[in-house]
Amino acid sequence: MDNETKIRWLVRKDLKKVLEIDSEAYDPPWTENEFVEIMKKQKNCIGRVAVKSEEIVGFIIYLMHRDRIEIIKLAVAEESKGQGIGTSIIDLIKENLLRSKRKNELMTFVQDDNLDAQLFLSEQGFVAVDVLRDFYDDGDSAYLMSYRTEKENIPLPRESLGRENRIAMFL
Ligand SMILES: CC(C)(COP(=O)(O)OP(=O)(O)OC[C@H]1O[C@@H](n2cnc3c(N)ncnc32)[C@H](O)[C@@H]1OP(=O)(O)O)[C@@H](O)C(=O)NCCC(=O)NCCS
Structure with missing residues (x-):
């Protein structure tokens, strides 16, 4: 901070x-x-x-x-x-x-090739919950990334995962 x-x-x-x-x-x-x-x-x-x-x-x-x-x-x-x-x-x-x-939810759509944003959001506790094909005008897909405040939906701590595994969670 x-x-x-x-x-x-x-x-x-x-x-x-x-x-x-x-x-x-x-x-x-x-x-x-x-x-x-x-x-x-x-x-x-x-x-x-x-x-x-x-x-x-x-x-x-x-x-x-x-x-x-x-x-x-x-x-x-x-x-x-x-x-x-x-x-x-x-x-x-x-x-x-x-x-x-x-x-109880903070969400956003991220272009599927915007790995920097996906990693950033992952660090903030967001998880990819859906893939939307042809989401953008140029035909690119989007990930719907979501952060929820309910306890049961808070994702597993990411610190324990390596970078490759974190990326794999989006694919
Ligand atoms: C995504 C974006 C908003 C991040 O802003 P930022 O101020 O640079 O992010 P922070 O410094 O708060 O980063 C926090 C953590 O996110 C992760 N992170 C941020 N940028 C990253 C990158 N390019 N690659 C990998 N991880 C990244 C890191 O874990 C980082 O912590 P660290 O610096 O201790 O390693 C900025 O890169 C940006 O403006 N991108 C272009 C616009 C965009 O894609 N917007 C969509 C956002 S949803």
Whole structure:
């Protein structure tokens, strides 16, 4: 956990930097309009940014459904990766989950070839629960990755598994 990183609500003036980080992380990235549309039209859509030394170093866009939270996008600036920023963002969303009476799941769809994200989410306690073929416009598949707060669904500790085994759990 990086103590210097603060996470706050995403506001319009943050979009320039958010677009920059998004274009490093996603292909194709969203346009400014796409960010504005989803945040304006979907009342359950929330954006947050991670800030370090007054610079935006990461962001998350998520939807609050009745029974779960769905991560739409999560990205950390290239030069700030590997410093625990992604983990700090996920920890904050997990706190939201624990405070909620109804919601017990944090989930997201990850492109099947995005091994970095799969390993990151695995470290955060997510498990791959489904494979969706032809999920993306280009025909790529997605893994549905899920983190649940119920005790019985918490996955086995990953520390005891080697890297190869952790990867094999997704295949
Ligand atoms: C995935 C992403 C958000 C991780 O953010 P981050 O701030 O670099 O992650 P953290 O530093 O908190 O990493 C926590 C742990 O996750 C794992 N992890 C993170 N990135 C990893 C990678 N590229 N390969 C393997 N494991 C990785 C590691 O175990 C790491 O702990 P360690 O640094 O002690 O080894 C970031 O790499 C990113 O923006 N990727 C591009 C966008 C993307 O794919 N988004 C989908 C996210 S669901």
